[in-house]
Amino acid sequence: MQIETGVSLKPYNTFGLPAVAQTLVRITSDADVRRVLDHPELGRAPKFVLGGGSNIVLTRDVSQVVLKVEVKGRRIVEEREDAWIVEAGAGENWHEFVTWTLEQGLPGLENLALVPGTVGAAPVQNIGAYGVELKDRCHEVDAVDLVTGRSVTLDAAQCRFGYRDSIFKHELAGKSLITRVRFRLPKPWQPVLGYLDLERKIAETGITAPDARQVHDWICDIRRNKLPDPQVIGNAGSFFKNPVVTQEQCRDIIGRDPEIVHYPMPDGSFKLAAGWLIDACGWKGKSIGRAGVYEKQALVLVNRGGAIGAEVVTLARAIQESVYGRFGIRLEPEPVVV
Template sequence: MSSLLNDYSLLTHNTFGFDVRARFARTIEDERDVADAFHDTRTASMPRLVLGGGSNVVLTRDFPGVVWLVGLRGRCILSETTDAWLVEAAAGENWHDFVAWCLDEGCRGLENLALIPGTVGAAPIQNIGAYGLEIAEYFDSLRAFDLSNGVIVELDCADCAFGYRDSVFKRLARDRYLILSVRFRLPKAWRARTAYADLARELVARGVAEPSAHDIFATVAAVRRAKLPDPAALGNAGSFFKNPVVGAAQYAELIAVEPELVAYEQPDGSRKLAAAWLIDRCGWKGRCHAGAAVHDRQALVLVNRGGATGADVLALSQAIRDDVLARYGVELEPEPLVV
């Protein structure tokens, strides 16, 4: 059984770098630890928070209960058919490292999701996506510990109810499951996804006309490093806001007054607006509130310049949301979990 840690600092367990503390914490390094923690009578009545890499959370205060620190490790190719590989990784595996491992094993498909911060277990919660791909496309199933009854279950794509940066784990099943491992089915019939403008431009700049999966992986990582701050150097949680989706009528009204509005047509005729463009147009890039700020190269990213609290970040995000709503009539929705 893993030991119960008292008055534990979460400074290194959230990428914003907020120095908040947990009343208790315990490490989860194998599935026995999960069961032991679940049945521990010392903390059974306390609030519980599950943390992986802490890359999509805003900690606003000391946590009055017990924090489970997920460190489950392991990855493998479960099976191979003539059409696909079935790969699995434990929830505590670093996402970027897992994508790199897949490519080294000859399993292509996830390369557009290179350098996304966080763990494998967090990926289905957020239905992470970038550069023309969401994990839902290659997701097969996951194993999870049901915190309502202590039973291990397997959930498929339908069970997870994936949406844009969304899943059942953020709605009806919030706080119900601890994800143990995730499986992806990666088809052998591979095609390069290079339509995203920033990726296409960088491939041209590198003189890569027919990119391999490794080429895309390296190029995506380079583009992300150029645009986004490293959380190890400047505290942040990546993109703080979702790109809002508006109907055709509202889009027509917006484009009439903002011809340069960046938007992407969706299959149902709606438009996904670039939240970064809206925020930048409102003049927020580089602006500060206490120790929190909008990054000067990417308006979607809120950063901790040093000494900021979770409350400072939330106050800044609310001011941005109010400004965008007043100017464009568009509601921005934050991505991170607020605790």
């Protein structure tokens, strides 16, 4: 267990926002968590779990004990008749893990390539992209209770996954630290191609039956063309959730704005493209202070250089008010504001 004080968190959040952790502990195992809980000073102090920092907006220094998750390891657990079970430590880079599974000949996560963050953060957010969500592939999640120090395992049903949501954002928020995640990669593999960007790739290349590696490469190419690299321009990926509305609400909005991008959902509701709503309100490329809306994708807010968390929050609220004023829809942020 490594304890550090006065640690800058700027390198540990993809927005590149300035903040300092009063105390930071690097967690590499379940035992490290228990050592923190048994510590005479740190044990009873409030805790803040930090993964890859790709889903937070830091607006202040962090007085809680920051538990930086750095649990490593990747392995094939078992091969079943209908699926492969693979496991990764919560501190593993998500995209690198996805690539590793394909190198092992285990497809199923390719649509989630280049999603920023760590493996441990993936179930919290129930990450999703291009027709696949983490809940579709999650088998089990290992975590440590931050009160008792006990290790627990939750299956996919117990994680209560929803759209960019899970039990880790509610009942277990601040009460558990994810250490490992196991995934179920189904056999036989079937590509998920029902998105316009992927259909364009099929038309461009003439490849009508792509393998998993081809889908992975297409996804990477699409994301790199649409989204900024956090190493170059600070950002937290998609800043707002795509709102879900009833059929009646969707019909009403289409009546006023026929070009609105919308997707039918299995339950009869419709998902609207938040980026389209923001763009329609004229925000693409605009800035407030040193925080701005990315020129190529209105769903992404960026740090134009030297931004602070308050500027990002001010920009986000202005966008929310603008979209509500025009469409009567309240956009919900994806990142956690600290």
